[in-house]
Amino acid sequence: MKTFYIETFGCQMNAHDSEKVVGTLLTQGYTQVETPAEAELVLYNTCSIRDKAEQKVFHRLDQFKHEAGKGSNGKRKTYGVLGCVAQQEGEKIFERAPHVSLVAGSASYGRLPELLVQLEKGDRRVTGLSFDRDDAFETEFTRRTNPHRAYVTIIEGCDKSCAYCVVPFTRGPERSRASESVMNELEQLTGAGYTEVQLLGQNVNSYRDPSPAGWDFATMLERAGQVPGMRRVRFTTSHPRDFGKEIINAIDRTETLCNHVHLPVQSGSSDVLRRMDRQYTRDEYMRRIEWMKKARRDIAITTDIIVGFPGETERDFDDTLKLIDGVEYDAMFIFKYSKRPNTAALAYEDHIPEEEKTRRLMELQERQRGIQLRRNAGYVGLTEHVLVEGYNQATGQWIGRTSQHKTLNFIDAALPAPSQERTLVGEYLDVLVTRASPNSLAGERSAHV
Numbered sequence: 161m162k163t164f165y166i167e168t169f170g171c172q173m174n175a176h177d178s179e180k181v182v183g184t185l186l187t188q189g190y191t192q193v194e195t196p197a198e199a200e201l202v203l204y205n206t207c208s209i210r211d212k213a214e215q216k217v218f219h220r221l222d223q224f225k226h227e228a229g230k231g232s233n234g235k236r237k238t239y240g241v242l243g244c245v246a247q248q249e250g251e252k253i254f255e256r257a258p259h260v261s262l263v264a265g266s267a268s269y270g271r272l273p274e275l276l277v278q279l280e281k282g283d284r285r286v287t288g289l290s291f292d293r294d295d296a297f298e299t300e301f302t303r304r305t306n307p308h309r310a311y312v313t314i315i316e317g318c319d320k321s322c323a324y325c326v327v328p329f330t331r332g333p334e335r336s337r338a339s340e341s342v343m344n345e346l347e348q349l350t351g352a353g354y355t356e357v358q359l360l361g362q363n364v365n366s367y368r369d370p371s372p373a374g375w376d377f378a379t380m381l382e383r384a385g386q387v388p389g390m391r392r393v394r395f396t397t398s399h400p401r402d403f404g405k406e407i408i409n410a411i412d413r414t415e416t417l418c419n420h421v422h423l424p425v426q427s428g429s430s431d432v433l434r435r436m437d438r439q440y441t442r443d444e445y446m447r448r449i450e451w452m453k454k455a456r457r458d459i460a461i462t463t464d465i466i467v468g469f470p471g472e473t474e475r476d477f478d479d480t481l482k483l484i485d486g487v488e489y490d491a492m493f494i495f496k497y498s499k500r501p502n503t504a505a506l507a508y509e510d511h512i513p514e515e516e517k518t519r520r521l522m523e524l525q526e527r528q529r530g531i532q533l534r535r536n537a538g539y540v541g542l543t544e545h546v547l548v549e550g551y552n553q554a555t556g557q558w559i560g561r562t563s564q565h566k567t568l569n570f571i572d573a574a575l576p577a578p579s580q581e582r583t584l585v586g587e588y589l590d591v592l593v594t595r596a597s598p599n600s601l602a603g604e605r606s607a608h609v
């Protein structure tokens with residue numbers, strides 16, 4: 161029996177890619193195991209968006225370098241690097257980690273069966289790095305890990321060129337998937353019992369249907385929300401430049417579309433945005449925020465921010481602080497700028513010292529904590545509809561997720577804990593919110609709800 165272990169780093173796109181890889185390996189007669197020690201084939205699906213993430217992969221590979229060629233079961237052990245670091249570093253990985261035998265980027269996963277055959281034949285260096293043949297959307301073998309929520313890729317790659325970002329190099333140019341193919345997959349998913357989908361793309365809202373139907377992203381959203389059996393549709397990640405009002409109108413019209421938008425701003429300073437080549441100004445971004453604030457539905461807004469981009473002055477940073485005060489985001493992911501290979505910002509001057517980046521990050525975090533607490537406190541006393549995603553043994557609470565993507569931990573008087581006969585996981589329930597903290601809500605369901 162052939163065994164494999166896979167570890168995934170990075171974003172939802174990578175998590176979903178790993179589901180495709182697992183499905184493909186299972187159909188090739190492999191069995192998945194829980195530890196690298198048990199596996200003959202060890203795969204790392206990697207992320208290179210930040211320097212730290214990339215270092216982690218090489219550290220992981222280093223840990224096992226003495227075990228290459230000998231599994232604990234006496235069989236040959238093979239190592240593979242997939243994903244963004246594979247695409248970015250290519251064959252250089254063989255030099256840095258000579259025990260690696262497979263290097264393949266995300267556009268080559270459709271070729272995995274033939275790459276595996278080469279490995280099994282004993283080839284020492286196998287690569288899949290071209291963007292010529294793109295099977296990234298082929299999902300017939302996908303093995304999803306969550307039984308209720310499914311990721312569905314609708315667009316791959318990126319045609320923008322943000323000065324700090326490696327994605328255009330690691331995932332290639334933008335390719336949208338035909339609407340019919342997406343709809344077929346959505347129908348199969350609801351038929352199999354899935355009730356929530358998350359439409360994925362690096363710039364998901366740049367979606368343009370390549371088929372004669374010619375759907376734009378807002379149409380795709382509405383149609384996805386109308387699939388029989390679909391209860392929730394999410395999408396990530398949106399780019400502000402391509403974010404039109406028709407997306408808000410679609411959310412307003414279609415209850416199954418979740419009222420949550422993740423719209424990365426990156427900086428509150430138009431000057432920094434221009435040097436980042438983000439293709440929008442602060443005012444243009446704020447216009448999109450206004451559309452959302454005026455929407456019929458209470459749309460939760462979340463964002464990403466980079467602190468310490470080269471040349472970011474105190475005044476630029478202050479503009480970011482003012483922007484977050486004005487928007488009042490529901491959640492925020494803050495990153496310190498780190499140099500990435502091939503990117504335009506490498507040539508920029510005025511790099512910000514690490515300690516200063518850390519100071520800005522902490523100040524922003526502190527400010528955002530207060531905002532989130534205020535935002536969440538507004539839900540206390542309201543009844544929220546949640547999809548139950550799990551149960552926390554340690555706290556004795558069920559874990560629910562609201563349409564706005566907030567975690568709502570709750571006690572259920574009728575079913576305090578899952579039993580052999582019954583669980584609430586996968587159900588949609590109304591929960592009374594009783595408490596709020598910056599990162600989550602807490603609530604209860606009385607026996608009669």
Ligand code: SF4
Nearest residue numbers: 318320322325327362
């Ligand atoms: S839009 Fe910019 S940040 Fe997003 S993937 Fe493309 S280059 Fe990277």
